[in-house]
Amino acid sequence: MILIVGGAGYIGSHLVKELIKFEKVVVLDNFSTGFHTLVDSRTILVEGNLGDENVLKYIFTNYPIKAVMHFAANSLVGESVQNPYKYYENNVSATLTLLNTMLRYNVKNFIFSSTAATYGIPTVDLIDEEQPTNPINPYGRSKLMVENILEDFSKAYGLNYIVLRYFNAAGAHESAEIGESHDPETHLIPIILQHLLGQREKISVFGTDYDTPDGTCIRDYIHVTDLATAHIKALHALLDGQKQTAVYNLGNGKGYSVKEVIETCEKVTGKHANIEFAERRPGDPARLVASSNKIFEELGWKAERNLEQIIESAWRWHQRTVKVDA
Numbered sequence: 090m091i092l093i094v095g096g097a098g099y100i101g102s103h104l105v106k107e108l109i110k111f112e113k114v115v116v117l118d119n120f121s122t123g124f125h126t127l128v129d130s131r132t133i134l135v136e137g138n139l140g141d142e143n144v145l146k147y148i149f150t151n152y153p154i155k156a157v158m159h160f161a162a163n164s165l166v167g168e169s170v171q172n173p174y175k176y177y178e179n180n181v182s183a184t185l186t187l188l189n190t191m192l193r194y195n196v197k198n199f200i201f202s203s204t205a206a207t208y209g210i211p212t213v214d215l216i217d218e219e220q221p222t223n224p225i226n227p228y229g230r231s232k233l234m235v236e237n238i239l240e241d242f243s244k245a246y247g248l249n250y251i252v253l254r255y256f257n258a259a260g261a262h263e264s265a266e267i268g269e270s271h272d273p274e275t276h277l278i279p280i281i282l283q284h285l286l287g288q289r290e291k292i293s294v295f296g297t298d299y300d301t302p303d304g305t306c307i308r309d310y311i312h313v314t315d316l317a318t319a320h321i322k323a324l325h326a327l328l329d330g331q332k333q334t335a336v337y338n339l340g341n342g343k344g345y346s347v348k349e350v351i352e353t354c355e356k357v358t359g360k361h362a363n364i365e366f367a368e369r370r371p372g373d374p375a376r377l378v379a380s381s382n383k384i385f386e387e388l389g390w391k392a393e394r395n396l397e398q399i400i401e402s403a404w405r406w407h408q409r410t411v412k413v414d415a
């Protein structure tokens with residue numbers, strides 16, 4: 090049995106949909122940013138906080154958990170600058186309680202959702218795992234702190250772990266039953282699609298004077314189901330003893346500017362977007378593109394879906410979620 094902390098969130102729920110084909114799953118979620126509609130009915134759902142020792146004891150006493158995957162973090166860069174306590178409290182302190190309780194119950198396999206934000210402002214076009222980690226915001230720092238804790242816990246207590254540094258997760262499950270759900274929504278692709286569905290008046294492009302070919306920020310978008318399959322490979326690598334510790338980037342290795350993403354959304358949907366050029370958003374690096382060669386070489390994983398397929402899947406899901414006034 091695998092414990093998925095944050096299994097009612099966007100990425101956690103997509104992982105559950107894939108993992109449940111192989112394993113029994115317990116989901117722990119406090120629904121602070123997750124949704125009941127995203128939880129697969131085949132899971133055992135426990136409602137509670139990951140920093141609540143009593144809830145964790147209940148789970149580890151009652152279910153034979155052999156590994157934990159942790160998706161339950163706050164992940165908005167701007168918010169982390171405004172309210173760093175929230176990020177250090179939930180992303181670091183509560184995670185420490187989770188790790189400590191796991192070890193007390195002899196659960197020693199852990200998959201951790203980390204982020205490209207740990208790299209800060211990269212100096213290379215393709216970021217591999219050897220690049221220095223210099224996060225420029227509390228969100229990135231909170232994730233890097235946990236990465237450091239994991240390294241120390243592995244040496245001292247024999248914890249096995251794999252850190253997965255996501256680039257820009259996007260897209261929806263092929264069933265279109267679940268997809269990207271945030272409230273409020275701040276991410277580029279859902280914002281564009283909501284606009285194209287008439288739910289937003291326009292799209293603001295944050296910054297047009299970056300040092301990139303068209304002046305807008307470049308990101309590496311990765312389909313959420315590709316992320317899920319990477320987690321399953323990582324889980325098997327831990328459970329089979331192939332790996333005791335590892336850090337991997339998860340991306341497509343190809344960058345798209347904000348303008349290119351908007352154009353691809355227009356192409357996929359056949360609709361025209363109304364754009365306004367706005368100020369830069371604080372904390373945005375100009376370019377974040379992953380090299381995911383390491384996980385391909387070591388675990389045989391690579392992203393299967395390109396930007397167009399990501400947007401097509403997201404579009405199918407967004408169309409289903411449109412509320413039509415009767």
Ligand code: UFG
Binds near residue numbers: 164165257276280308
């Ligand atoms: N953007 C706009 N207009 C919008 C929304 C976004 O121009 O209305 C731009 C942003 O400025 C950025 C790009 O689109 O340049 C992508 O922005 P997102 O908010 O979709 O994603 P981020 O790159 O800011 O962040 C995401 C996750 C982080 C993670 C990061 C890693 O939210 O948790 O990817 O690359 F750290």
